Amino acid sequence: MRWLVLLEPRGELTPGSLVALATTAGTARLAGAELHALWTGSAAEDVASRLRGLGITTLHAVPAEHLPPLSHEAWLPLLTQMVKDLEIALIVGPASALGKSWMAALAARLDAELAQNCIALETTQGTLRVRKPLYAGKLLAELRLDRQPALVTLRPSSFQIERSGEALPVIAHHTVNNSNSLRSSIKDVVKVSAGIAELADARIVVSGGRGMGGADDWTALRELCQVLGAALGASRAAVDAGWIHHAYQVGQTGKVVSPDLYIACGISGAVQHLAGMRSAHKVVAINKDPTAEIFQHCDYGIVGDLFEVVPMLIQELKAQRPQAA
């Protein structure tokens, strides 16, 4: 039995891909499945070395520069063929923007089911099960995958990567026809959050809401991000007010994050916001209203004006640093 993991190249291997891979590798060991991975970027050797000890037998790659790494149109024919030739029983991808759309397109080509956004992949006596949040995480469904091949996208619920041993995957090089026949073309790849941690991959997220009071007062929050190595997030109220770009929105109609630590500043805790951070490991709330709903959904809370609390917190954290060193 063979399983395949899709690795997403955004420059280098994304943390989301690595987590999806590590989760799948753990289950593959229990199921006795042989694990393969497909890397659509360049420098497959470098990626192979990052996969050391993860239990991957083969890393599939195409040593050609002409194949655009982010174009599903360019890669789907090869991917579909690989699944058929290798008789892959399970395909796992990261539940990122690109991961989800590639997997949906692949599922259509294979006429297979796809369970998106799962948070767990388990196996018992040859049966595969996934857990998938429904209704913005208010409910959790357990699905038994009966048909093969099955497709699953996994969302990071923890960033723990377990390695065992030193074994490196073997690289299998494939050839693909020239990309001149592609109908769609990616004209440009633009990075917007250069220098600041990416929301979906971040272990710590600091978010601001309507309590930020305007577009000009985010300096302290950004500094807190820097001190903690955190990504910046926002509530929809802050986004809709035009204070911050919608790429930062956390929630039902924004990003879903599962960091180790989520700090909500000036956010009331609306159900649609909770939908985006419900699975954070620890939640801290800073709000001046002691009756704010967010205090029902946090581990630690401080009642107070965020413009007082955040600078003090930055001072405290900076003061702790020498001790930690």
Add this chain to the structure above:
Amino acid sequence: MKVVVLVNAVPDTAATPEIAPDGRTVLTEQLEFVLDPYDEYAVEEAVRLKENLGAEVIAVSLGGNMARKALRCAFAMGVESGVLVRLPEGIELTGRGRSLGLLPTLRELAPDLILAGKQTVDSDDAQVPERVAELLDFVHASAVSQLTIVDTARLLVKREIEGGHLLIDLPLPALVTTEKGINVPRYPALPQVLKAKSKPLHEMALPLGVDLTAGWQVESVTRQQTARRQQIFSGEISTGVQQLAELLRQEA
């Protein structure tokens, strides 16, 4: 230009569905249904193409009475006609089933452009549109926050990904799913809402001879609960901050 917009009805985002006594199904009958928030962007974009370029716009939904409501919402925003692919009550389809159910209708309509929401907010799936595009052999781009019609044969779209975006050139026929930021959906004006009731709505049956059954079994549905400590510091701020910083240090 002929534009199809795919619309779907979802329970209001603030509502919490109940779990049936069997522990495997979700009860949604009691809930208020609305047009999926991402579909509002798709409908708005389609209606703008009608207003600015004279495009013919048709809304399509697969489902029961709620799907009919989603179509009426699209009408109230300015779409002129719709097709309901009728799903018998009590049947639930996976993303695969829904895309196969929509396929014959879409083939028949033969649009130049299909617009859809990025994902339905009940399952966050993001797969029906991509599947439909592949089955129709349309090029496609998901989570688009800007769409420009270059000429009668091409589109330029801005597709959002984590940490940035892609600019993609797509020849028609194509499918695009809409992300927040592409537009600000209009609030339907009363005259449009009244007119919506009389706009033509055709019904189609599910295709025969296609296996639409799910390839998985739902074994259980549970309420997701995260126990939080709820340790709140409400006294002197500086003391609270010191204690919080200490707790964060211990847990790091």
